Amino acid sequence: MLTAEENDMMTQVGPGTPAGELLRRYWHPIAIAADLTPEKPTMFLRRLGEDLVLFRSTKGEVGLLHDRCSHRGVSLSYGRVEERGLACAYHGWLYDVQGNCLETPAEPKESNFCLTVKQKAYPVQKLAGLYWAYMGPLPAPEIPKWDVWARTDGWHWLRALPQLDCNWLQAMENSVDTTHLHILHQELVTDGFKITSTTRGTIDNLVKYETEECEYGIVKRRVFGDGKVEEHPLLFPTWLRQANRTQIRVPIDDTHTYVVYVHFVPDSAGPRPADGEVPVNYRKPFKNPPDQSHPFARHRLDEVDAQDFMAWETQGPVHDRTRERLGTSDRGIVLYREMLVREIKKVEQGLDPINVFRDPNGPIIDTHLEESIKVGKAGGFAHILPPKAANN
Ligand code: FES
Ligand SMILES: [Fe+2]
Incomplete structure (x- = not known):
């Protein structure tokens, strides 16, 4: 639970606001x-x-x-x-x-x-x-050379999501919320999991899960009943690394967020698009009517991103964190908030926050792309390629 002042400090993005100034360093x-x-x-x-x-x-x-x-x-x-x-x-x-x-x-x-x-x-x-x-003070740093963005031995494709009509922090907290996958996405992310009941979803397949700070953010690690271990990081501040992609969240303002996925497909997975272009998969609206918000719109729940959008948007335009009840399973969220406050303070002291890189010749940063493709939920290369129909 936060005070109203803490909630404002972490969520507001305009010029001169604490989080806004932090985000302007990237x-x-x-x-x-x-x-x-x-x-x-x-x-x-x-x-x-x-x-x-x-x-x-x-x-x-x-x-x-x-x-x-x-x-x-x-x-x-x-x-x-x-x-x-x-x-x-x-x-x-x-x-x-x-x-x-x-x-x-x-x-x-x-x-x-x-x-x-x-x-x-x-x-x-x-x-x-x-x-x-x-959009921050000059000189500008470099765009981080995460392997997914910077590798040239392959090609990129994008997934363009509808506008998210809520504050950016709700999406970022979801990125360190390990357990929701097994409840919210129980019918869609199956991967051989057994559903215990509609209430428990597939959570009983999860033997252990951890979130811990790493060099570039927070790593989430999950150990499943079948012995499989899966881990992937949240790259601070607004990038979720998973499978062969990053989910990127950019605040539009305090109550709207731009969301885009960048996927990287290594050449070993098959030929590049012939025209050398970057294919874009534009997603259909996740709710009806698309320009309304809860409770005046109804979200569809037939794809994973749509389910997440339902969860984030129905928390409210800016989630009121003075009224929440965090459990032990929310420790990743607490960790992210602690990092956020710490990095905001660094900026206030005139320091660079983490993941600000200033060396134009710095190396490509390994985020375990190869391993995460192999352990990917759907197995093999099929799930890392763009859907065949352009607007699927
Ligand atoms: S030139 Fe007159 S308002 Fe822009
Ligand atoms: Fe999700």
């Missing part, structure tokens, strides 16, 4: 790269509580600016792209990817007024079929 994926096209070269995005526009100039440069024009506040997502950048639709103030103002067409020709204007801009990189942004 690169976050903000959009699927293939969704930004010459036909649709601007995209409004809210990330970490800030309203932004992602755009691609006709020269192919990609920028991320604050959405409201410095002139009189019109959304730049309606702007026109050209070779030099993005021009506001209202009076044509033209910004480059660094946020420099290059033109103010209605001002006198001899005026240097535009030199005094700077639109807030953030650095963007493309990796694994995603655009990533860094």
Whole structure:
């Protein structure tokens, strides 16, 4: 149980908030790269509580600016792209990817007024079929070289989930919540488990489970009745490593979250996609109506991610942790909260939190990708490939 102040401190993501400042020390994926096209070269995005526009100039440069024009506040997502950048639709103030103002067409020709204007801009990189942004103090660190993201002896595919309509911490706490798999997902994650009863699900197949801090986050280890041992880490702060993938959660604001999976398929599993593109599996809405929340929407429960979304969203827009009753099985959640507070404090002291890497030549970080593919729930390579139908 937390106090209301502690709950706010851990959940809020806007500029100047404790967790918001911590999360601004990391690169976050903000959009699927293939969704930004010459036909649709601007995209409004809210990330970490800030309203932004992602755009691609006709020269192919990609920028991320604050959405409201410095002139009189019109959304730049309606702007026109050209070779030099993005021009506001209202009076044509033209910004480059660094946020420099290059033109103010209605001002006198001899005026240097535009030199005094700077639109807030953030650095963007493309990796694994995603655009990533860094919204913190410069210099920016490196995107962590987790093997799943950085290995080049294979290919990536993405799973794009519907918008999660609740606070990001609910999803992250789930990532260290070992036991829910055996209750919530009892019909869908079978793997030879026996269901004892609908109430107990498959939990009696679990002989022992542990969560402990490791170099990069928290490792979850499970020992099953058949002797199989499975372990995978939560990579601090917002990345769950499991099987051949990472589940990535990016706060949109305090009550909405962007969720995307990055999968890595080693070349040994079969041929790469012929076009060299990064396939994207866009999931159908998990609830009906899709733009409503509990109790005004009903979640479907016919896939694992949909079941998780039901659990996270029905906890409330921001789970009220002053009213919870934690048991011994919630110790992973307590551990994550302790790490979160500790890393928030580091940032407040001017230090880098964990998993901020500054060496551009640092090595690829081994997260036991090969082993986790082998022990994967469905066995073999079949489960690591994208579904055949694009929108399955
Ligand atoms: S509001 Fe953008 S140019 Fe005037
Ligand atoms: Fe789950």
